[in-house]
Amino acid sequence: MDQYLGQVVMAIGFILAILGLYGLLSQKNMIKMILGFSIFTTGVNIIMVAIGYVKGGTAPILDAEGNAVAKFVDPVPQALVLTSIVIGLGVTAMMLAYVMKLYQDKKSLNINDYKDLKW
C-alpha cells in the first residue's frame, strides 16, 4: 500500500478535479455549480499535496533540537496548498455571495435564467 500511496492520492485528486469540473459544467443549479467548483479546487489541492509526497517521508517538522529525525516530505507543496486553499475559500465565498444576490433579484437559482447579457 505504502508503495503506491502517492499514486493513489494523486489519482483521487485528479478524479475529484474532473468530477468537480463535470459538476460545474453540467448542473443548472448555481449552488450545485459552486459545489462542483469546490470539489474541483479540492481535487487540485489534493494533487498538490500528492506532488510533495516522498515515499516513507514524514511531516517536515524537526524535533525540538532542530535536527531532522526522518525522511521528510516536500514542505513546499504543503505551503503552497495552504495558500491555494485560502484562495479557493475566498473565491467560493464570493461566488456564494453573488448567487445570493442574484437569487434576491430573480428568485431563481437556475443559471439559464441569467442571460440578460449576450452577443
Added chain:
Amino acid sequence: MDYSITKFLWSLLGLFIILNWGMLMSSTMRRVGARLAGRIGVPMYQPWIDLAKLMALKTWLSHGVMYYIGPVFRLVGGVGMFLFMPIIFGSEIWSNYSFSGDLILLLYFQSFGMLGMAMGASDSSSPHASIGISRGLAQFAAVEVPMTLAVIAIAIQHQTFSFNSIMEAQQGGVLNWTIFTNPLASIAGMLAMLGAMSHSPFNLVKAPNEIPIGPPTEYHSSFLSVLRTNSAIIHVVEAALFMNLFFGGADTWLMYIVKTFFVYFISVFVGMVFPRMKVEDSVRWFLKWPTAVGIIAVLVAAYWK
C-alpha cells in the same frame, strides 16, 4: 505652315465650289425622291432661291446670345471640317489647311458644330429642340462605335491617320481602294455613314415632316440661311470623308464630284427604302451589326498587320 493670303483665297474658292455642289446635289436628290414618290419635285435651282430669300430676310428676334451664336458654331464646324481635309489628292493648292491635323482631328471636330448648335437651339427654351438634340446625341454616340472601329481598322491597315497617306495607299487602280482591300472596315464605315448623314431611317433627330422637332425648327430667316449653307457644305464634306477613306479619294475635281455624288446617293437611296427608326432602335442597331462587323474588321486588320 502656310498662312498666306493666297492659300486663304484658294480655300475660299474650294469652299464656294463645294457649297454650290452641295446645293445642286441636294436638289437632285429631292427630285429623285419626288420621282420615286410619283411627284415632279422642286426645280433644280430651288436651293439657291431658298438661300437667297432666307439671307434677305433680316430677323429682329433672338432668344439670347447662345441662340445667336449657335448657327455660327455650326457653320464653323462645317467649314472647319472642310478646311482640315485635303480636297484633291496630291494637289498642294487644294490641300486646304490639312497640315494642322488629320483624321483624328476631323473625327473630333465633327462634334464642334453639333455642340454649338445644340446649345443654340437649347437657348430657345423650346423643349422640342432639346428632345431632338438628346436623340441626336444618343444616335451619334452609337454611330461613332462602328465609325471608330472602321477608322481604327484602316489605321491599322495603312499604319497612318494621315489623309494623304491613306489616299496614297489606295492609288493605282480600283482594286486598291479600301472598299476592296478592307471590305469589312468599309462596310462598318459605310453603315456608320448612314447614321452620320442623318438621313432616313436615322433622321428622327430632324424629323422634319411629322412633328416640329429638332434644332433647325427653332431657326428662321438669316439664321436658317446659315444653317442651310452649312448643311450643303457638310453633306459634301461628309461624303468626301468617306470617299477619301474607302473609295480612293479624288485626284481631280471630276472624280471628286462623281465620287461624292455616289457616296451621297447611297445614303439617300437607303433612306428612300427604309422607314424611320426610333432612337433606341437605331442605337441598338448600330451597336449590333455595324459594330460586330467593325470588331471583326479590326481583328482581321490586327491579324494581317
Added chain:
Amino acid sequence: MVGPIYIIALALGLAFFLGFFGKSAKTLSVYLMLAGLAAMTCISGTWLSAFIDGSVSTQEIYTAGFKPPYSINLRMGLEEAAFTFIINLIGLLGGTYLFQTLKKAGNAAMSVFIILIMSLNVIVMTRDLFNLFVFVEIGSIATAGLILLDKESKALQAGLKYMIATGVISGLLLIGIIFAYSFVGNLNIDAIIGANLAGTTAGMVAAFLIVVVLVLELKPFPANGWGLDVYEAANPGVGALVSAAIGTASLFVLHKVLPMAGESFYPYIVAVGVITFVGSNLVGTQQKNANRLLGYSSIGQLGLVVAVIGLEPVLGTSFKFIAFALIINHVLAKAGLFWISGIIRKANISEWSVLRTKPALLISFLIFIFALIGFPPFPSFFGKYQLIMNLISSDNIGTAAFILIGSFAEGIYMFRWVGDALKNEVAEDATESLDCGKLNKVLPVLLMAVAVVAAGYLSIPFVDGAYSTYFIPLAFIMFIGLIDSFLPAVVKNVVSIAGMAYFTYVMYPIIEGDLMRSIFFGIFMIGGILTLIPGFAKKGKREGFYPAALLMYAGLATIITADNTFGFFFGWELMTAGSYFLIIRGKRSKAHAYSYMLFSVAGAYLILFGFGFAYQAIGSSLLEGLGEIKLLPTLAYTALAIGFMTKTASLGLHIWLPGAHGEAESDVSPMVSAVLLKAGVFGLMLLFLNMGDNGETILYVLGWVGAFTALMGNLSATFQEDAKRMLAYSSIGQLGYILFAISMMTTLGWLAGFTYVLNHFMFKSILFMVVGGIVVATGTHDLYRMGGLIKKMPLAFIAVMVAMITMAGLPPLSGFAGKWLFYNAVILKGWYIQGVIVFFAGTIAFMYAYKMLHSIFFGQLKDNHRNLKELSPAILIPAYILIAGIMYFSVFPQDVLQPINELLVSLNLGDTLTWAADGNATTVLSNWNGNAVMIIIVTTFALVLLYTMLITGKTKKLEQFNIAYSAERPFRPETTHYSHNMFAGLNKAIGFLVAPGITSFWNNVSTMVMDFAGMVRRIYSGNGQVYAGQIIVYIIVFYFIALGK
C-alpha cells in the same frame, strides 16, 4: 530611488488602513487612495526615467532576505518599469475618473481598487510562478469586486460568469504550476525556462496548461463571452481598467512565461492572437452597444499583441518597439474611449451624436478611434507599419494578411460609430444624461488624447523612414484646430492659404528636378490653394473644415515628397483621414463617407501589404524597393494596384465615389474630385514604373478595367439627374481613361495620361466649383429643377462651357490633345478593342456635357430662381484662373507636353513623338498642330460670326415663353423644361450596362459578412456555464492542435 517593493507595501498598507475608517470619512479616503496611486505612479515613473537615462541597470529584488530560487524575487528592469508605470498611471487617472463612484461605494471599494492596481504591479514584476498565480488571483477577485460598483443585476451576472471562468482556469493553472514544480524542482520562472520543461511530454502538458491559462486570461476569441459581459455590464471606468491595465499586465505575463513552452509553441500563440484579432473584430461588426463594442475591440487589440508576442522570434530587434507601440496605443485609446462612454452614458452607439455638443470630447473620441484603427500620427500606425514590414520580410505573409483583415474589420464598426457620432441627429433631451460637469471625468480623457499623440511622436526613431518633419504640417493643423472655435471662416481661410503657400514654398526644393513629382505636387498644392478660395463665399465659422482640408493636403504633399514607403503611407493615411472628415461634412454624407472610408482603409491595407514586399526586397523602407520585389511579385503588385485603384475609383471599387463626391459640400467636391483622386494616379504611376516585366499581365488587365470604368462612369453620368452626381460619375469615367492610358506603359499612353490628369484637374475643379455654387444658389441638386440660368449667370455659363468642351475633347481646346495622343497610343500599343470602348465612352461624355449645359443654363428659368445673381467672385476667380490654364495649355500644348515627353523618354517608355519648332507634333501615325488648329478655328469663327452679323443685323430679345410649343404658349417653366430622363432612348437601348450590379455585389458581400458575424456571435449565449464549457473546449482544441501529434 524608492524601491519598487514600496509599491506593494504602500498599496497594501493603505488598503488595510482604509479599513479603520469603516463607513466614515469617505472623501478623505478617496484622496488618500489617489495619493497612494500617485505615489505608486511616481515610484515606477522615476524608475522608468532612470532606465531611459541609462543611469540604473535591471534590479533584482529579493524578499525575505534569501536569494532566488529559495525565496520569491521581483525584477525591475526597463520593461517592468514601463509597464508598471502605465498600469499605475491608468490606475491613478482611472481612480480620479471614478472619484464620485468610489466615494459613493465606500472605503471597501477603494481598498479593492488600490489592491487591484498593486496586484498588477506584482504580476509584472514577480519572477516566481506561484507568486504570479497568487497575484493573478488577487487581480481576478478584485476585478470581480469592482464589476459590482454599480450594483446592477447585469453587473452581478457578468461578475458571476467572470468568477466561474477565472475559477476554472486558475485551477488548471495551479495544476500546471505544481507539475512544473514537480518536474523542475523550482518555482522560479527563469529557472523553469532554463530547465527545458517542454522537453518531456508531461512537462509540455504542464507548460501548455500554464501558457493556455495565461492566454485565456486575455480572453481569446471565441472563449471570451465572460469577458465581453464584463465590458458591457461594468462601469465604464472599470471597463477601462480591465481593458487597459489588466490587459497590459496579462500581456506582459504571457510574454514572461511563454518561453517555458519552448520555441515550437510560439506559432500557436500567433495563431491564437490572429484568430482573436480577426474573429473578435469581425463579430464586433454586428454590435451596437458602445461598451460591448469597446469590449470586442479591446479583445481584438489584445489579440493582436498576443500575436506579436508569439512573433517575437520572427520580429527580432523590432519586437519590443512593435509590441510596446501597440500596447501603449491600445491602453491610451481604449481607456479614453471607456471614459468617454462613462461620460456620454448612451448604450447605443447611434445616440453618440450627443458628443457633438462637447467639441473637446468629440476630438478626443476621434483621436482614439483613429489611433485604434492605426492612422498616423498615432503609435499603432508606426507599430503596424513595422509589424507588416517585418512579417513579410520574414515570409509570414499569411499572418500579415490576416492582421490586415482584422484591422479592416475593426474599421467596419469603428467608422460606423464615428459616422453616428458625427452625423446623427442630436435628440433634444440627449444632453441631459451627460456627465461631464466634473473636471475629474473630462481631464483624464483629454490627457489620454494628448498622450496618444505624444506617443506617436516618440515612435519616430524606431521606424525605418520616419522623420520628425512629417509632424510639422500636423503641428500647423493642430494650431488651426486650436483657433478653430474662435475665428470666422474668412480668417481661417486666409491663414490656411498662407500656410499652404508657405508649405509649398518650403517643400518644393525637395522635389525640384523631378518633373513627375513636380506636376503632381503642383496639382495638389496649387489645386489646394485654388479650391480653398471658394471658401470665402461661405459664412460662419465652419468648425472642423480647415483642419480636415489641411490634413488632406498635408497628406498629399507628404505622399509626393516622401522618398520611402513609410512616408508615402504616412501621407496616404493622413490624406484619407482628412478627406473623410471633409466628405462627411455634407448633409446627407454619412453613408457615403462610411463607404468611402471602408474602401480607403481596405485599399490602404493592400498598399501596406504590397509595401511589405518592397521592404522585404531591400531591407529598408526606400521606395526603390518597389522595383526589386522578388518574392511573389504578382501578388505584391496586384495588391498595390488594387490599393491605389480604390482611390481612383476604378470599376468595381467605385461605388463610394458618386455619393461621397456628390453629397459633399460645394467647395469640398472640387477638392476631393479634381485634386484628391490624382493621388491614386500618382500611386499607380509610381507602381507601374517599378513593375518591370512582372507587370505585363497586370497592366493588360488594368487596361480593360480602365476601359470599362470609362464606359460605365460616363454612361452612368449620362443617366444622372443630380448635377453633382453626374460630375462624380464623370470623374469615375475620366479616371478610367487615365488608368487605361497609363496601363499602356508607352510614352504616348503616359503623355495622354498626363494630359488627362492636368485637364481633369482643371476642368473638374471648374465644374465642381461652379456647379457646386449653383447647387447652393438654386437650393437643389436636381438638374431638371434648374434651367435658364445663362441669363442670370453668364460668367458661370462660360466657365462650364469651356470646361465641358475640354472634357469632351473637342478641338481646339486642350481636351483634344488627350484624344489625339490616345488614338496614336492605342494603335501603336495594339489595344484596339479596349480603345474603341474608351472612344465610345468619349462620345457618351459628350451627351452628359450637353445635358448639364442645357439643364442648368438653357431651357426655362424657374420662378423661384428669378432673383438669382451671378456667382460669388470667390468661386469665379479660381474658376477663371483655371480657364486661363486650359487656354494656355490649348494654345501652347508643346510648352507643357514637350518636357513631359522628354521625361517619359528618360523613363525608357520609348521615343515615339517628335515636336517641331512650330508646335507640330508627329508620331509615325499622325500629326497634330495645336497651335495651327487654334489659329484656324478662331479665324474661321471670327469670319463666320462677321458674316452672320452682316446678314442678321441687330436683334431684340424674345420673352421667356415666346415659343411655339405644340401650338400652345406655355405658362409654367416646369412643364416646358426638357431635362428629366433626357436620354430615355439610350437608356432603353444600353441602360442595362449600368444596372447597379456592382453596388448590389458589394451589398451582398457586406450582408454576408454581417450575417456571418451575426451567426458567430450566437456562441455568446449569455449562459455562464456555457462560457465555462467553451473555455474547456478551447483548451481541448488548442491542445489537440498544438500537442496532439
Added chain:
Amino acid sequence: MDKKFMVALLVAAMAVILFPLFQSFEGGTQLSELGQYYTQNGVSDTGATNLVASVVVTYRGLDTLGEVTILFLAASIISFFLSVSKDDRIENRTVMSVTEILSTASQTLVPIIVLVGAYILVNGHLTPGGGFQGGAIIASGTLLMFLANPNHKLNHTIIHVIESTSGIAFVAIGVIGVLMMDGGFLSNKLFDLGTPGEVISAGAMPLINIFLGLKVGTELSNVLGIFVESQNEK
C-alpha cells in the same frame, strides 16, 4: 445530443489531456531541489522547526501577504455588496429555536476553541499549525456562535480595527525588513533567531503568525457575519 453527455465528453477529453501528468508522477522518490534546500537549511535560515511555517511565513512571505489580501478582498467585497441598509433591515428575525444543548455547549466550547486557535497560532513555527490554521479555528468559534444564536451581532468596528491593525502590522514588519535589516521585504531576521524549538525563537515569525492569525480570524468571522446579517433583509 444530451447536454450532460457532451459535458462528460468534454471532461473526458480534459482527462486525456491531464493523463500524461498523472502518468509521469512516480509516487515521490526524492525531494525536489527546493525541498532539499529547505530541509537542510530551513532551521539555520529561519530558526523555525516547522519547515512548512518557515516556507509560508518567510521564504514565501509575499505569497502569504497576497493570501491575506485575498481574504481581505473577499471580505471587503462581500461586505460591500451584501450589506443591508438600515431601512431594509429586520432587527431580530425569527429563526428556528436552537436547542438548549447547542446554546449551552457553544457557551462553553467557544472560549476553548479560541484558546486552541491561539495556541496553534503562537506555536506555528514549532509544531503543525500557524497563523492561518489558528485564525481559521478562531473563526470556527464565531461560526458556532452564529449557529447557536443566528441573531448574534458582531461588533464590526472592533473587527475592522483588529483586521486593519494586523494587516498594517504585517506590511510594516515587511517594510522594516527592507529598511533595517537590508534583508529584503518580510525578512525574518528582524529579531534574533534564538534557539530553534523555543517559543520565542525564529525571529519575526511568531509575531507574523499572530498578526496573520488575527487577521484571518477576523476576516473569516467578518465574512460569516455578513452572510448571516444579509439574511436580515426584508
